Amino acid sequence: MKSFHVGLIGLGNVGYRVWHNLLTHRELLAKKSGKEIEIKKIAVRSVEKALKQGVPPGILTTDWKEIVNDPDLDAIVELIGGIDVPYEIITEALKKGKEVVTANKALLAFHGQQIASLASSYKRRILFEASVAGGIPLLQAIQDGLVANRFLMISGIVNATCNYILTEMTNGRMSYADALKKAKELGYAEADETLDVSGEDSAHKAAILCALSYRFWPKVEEIYTSGIQSVDPFDIQYAGELGYVFKLLAIIKKHQDSKEVEIRVHPTLLRKDHILSSVSGSFNAVIIKGDIVGDQLFYGRGAGGDPTASAVLSDLVELARYPHMEYNPRLFFADEQTEYKVMPISEIISRYYLRLNVVDKPGVLAAIAEILGKKNIGISSVVQPEVSSFSQGVPLIIMVHDAKEKYFKEACFEISRLPFLKGEPIVYRVEDFHVQ
Numbered sequence: 001m002k003s004f005h006v007g008l009i010g011l012g013n014v015g016y017r018v019w020h021n022l023l024t025h026r027e028l029l030a031k032k033s034g035k036e037i038e039i040k041k042i043a044v045r046s047v048e049k050a051l052k053q054g055v056p057p058g059i060l061t062t063d064w065k066e067i068v069n070d071p072d073l074d075a076i077v078e079l080i081g082g083i084d085v086p087y088e089i090i091t092e093a094l095k096k097g098k099e100v101v102t103a104n105k106a107l108l109a110f111h112g113q114q115i116a117s118l119a120s121s122y123k124r125r126i127l128f129e130a131s132v133a134g135g136i137p138l139l140q141a142i143q144d145g146l147v148a149n150r151f152l153m154i155s156g157i158v159n160a161t162c163n164y165i166l167t168e169m170t171n172g173r174m175s176y177a178d179a180l181k182k183a184k185e186l187g188y189a190e191a192d193e194t195l196d197v198s199g200e201d202s203a204h205k206a207a208i209l210c211a212l213s214y215r216f217w218p219k220v221e222e223i224y225t226s227g228i229q230s231v232d233p234f235d236i237q238y239a240g241e242l243g244y245v246f247k248l249l250a251i252i253k254k255h256q257d258s259k260e261v262e263i264r265v266h267p268t269l270l271r272k273d274h275i276l277s278s279v280s281g282s283f284n285a286v287i288i289k290g291d292i293v294g295d296q297l298f299y300g301r302g303a304g305g306d307p308t309a310s311a312v313l314s315d316l317v318e319l320a321r322y323p324h325m326e327y328n329p330r331l332f333f334a335d336e337q338t339e340y341k342v343m344p345i346s347e348i349i350s351r352y353y354l355r356l357n358v359v360d361k362p363g364v365l366a367a368i369a370e371i372l373g374k375k376n377i378g379i380s381s382v383v384q385p386e387v388s389s390f391s392q393g394v395p396l397i398i399m400v401h402d403a404k405e406k407y408f409k410e411a412c413f414e415i416s417r418l419p420f421l422k423g424e425p426i427v428y429r430v431e432d433f434h435v436q
């Protein structure tokens, strides 16, 4: 049987599990790919740590260039994270004729277009199934299984760390800080966990999903991104009483006949009976609406060493199975983008949850309703939860019907200037996955 030689760069949460699972599944993978897939070299930061993990000394190096320059290697797997060094590694590897596998969504979000185009000019493939939704074969589904479709929507939960934190906060089991600490211990969080909780990691994944579905790479700065750091347990509780749960969603929608794509990441209220509401812990789930297939749901483990390693190994098997391809059919648009662009957030239409802190006196609700009414924004329900002390004002929660974001924000600004208001309005979008 022929061999397929791989160089692995990075032996952390994911890299170690790739190495381990490749050894334990060696025969199975050989049967499935028709090649002996073998890791011949591993670049690490600490040789001592790698030896303790059971890696034989002969294959270790601390210099990734040894891997990129090794003529005996067919492919490299980049699993170190970050942007600048991985960019150098991957561009060098492609230029040296190697195929590439990476799980690095941050790198792809910022440099996907250049990397895809470089891979195309060197007639080499770059595969990155692990970069979005961990072990779920989501990118393969978009590129292969659903290849016949035009996509109307791709939306869901794509960050395991945030989903884990929100699940624990909703169940009242852990505080934000404790849940984040645990997500780090479990290997879900990024080395810099602010990428997770700020929503940036989800935005990076949304950029990749957008590229594969709509054949254009949006600029990361154009993706409206808001994280979960300031989600108040009070809002989780009030939303729960109204029949909603909080989820950090990446939402990508393309309205028919429009050249603009809605692409945004933010904490969102979902009805408790929506299928995504029951996705808990480190699970991810993404709904894809294709024009032929209709709705599809992809669900599974979105992070962690083993689920992510499963996706990396799947990419390696694909490379080993089909060697010497002249181009990467998964990135067939590498040199030619569509003319789509990102829809400004002010133009989106959504329902909203608005929490105000007001002085409890007659006429308050009427004044707020008047401002909303002038902007043609309808109220769907109003709740004033009872509180024990009135000295700091009382909460007033207003759910509104579909409204254009810019009109709703204008109304909120006017409301914030009312004399009986204490503090800034708290606003969350409410999603029902409607696409015209």
Ligand SMILES: NC(=O)C1=CN([C@@H]2O[C@H](COP(=O)(O)OP(=O)(O)OC[C@H]3O[C@@H](n4cnc5c(N)ncnc54)[C@H](O)[C@@H]3O)[C@@H](O)[C@H]2O)C=CC1
Residues within 6 Å of the ligand: 009, 010, 011, 012, 013, 014, 015, 043, 044, 045, 046, 062, 064, 079, 080, 081, 082, 085, 103, 104, 105, 106, 130, 131, 132, 134, 187, 188, 189, 190, 191, 302, 303, 304, 305, 308
């Ligand atoms: N942990 C997860 O569940 C998932 C991670 N990813 C992505 O996979 C990549 C790796 O993630 P993790 O394994 O969790 O990170 P990690 O921080 O556990 O591992 C990275 C490893 O790379 C090593 N490293 C850093 N610079 C190096 C260099 N120049 N040469 C050799 N080794 C170097 C570090 O010492 C560390 O052991 C990241 O891009 C991450 O975003 C993607 C999906 C899921």
Ligand SMILES: N[C@@H](CC=O)C(=O)O
Residues within 6 Å of the ligand: 131, 133, 134, 158, 159, 160, 161, 162, 188, 189, 190, 196, 201, 302, 303, 304
């Ligand atoms: N930090 C990420 C890891 C997978 O992409 C997450 O929590 O989802």
Ligand code: NA
Residues within 6 Å of the ligand: 129, 130, 131, 132, 133, 134, 135, 136, 137, 138, 139, 311
């Ligand atoms: Na995946």
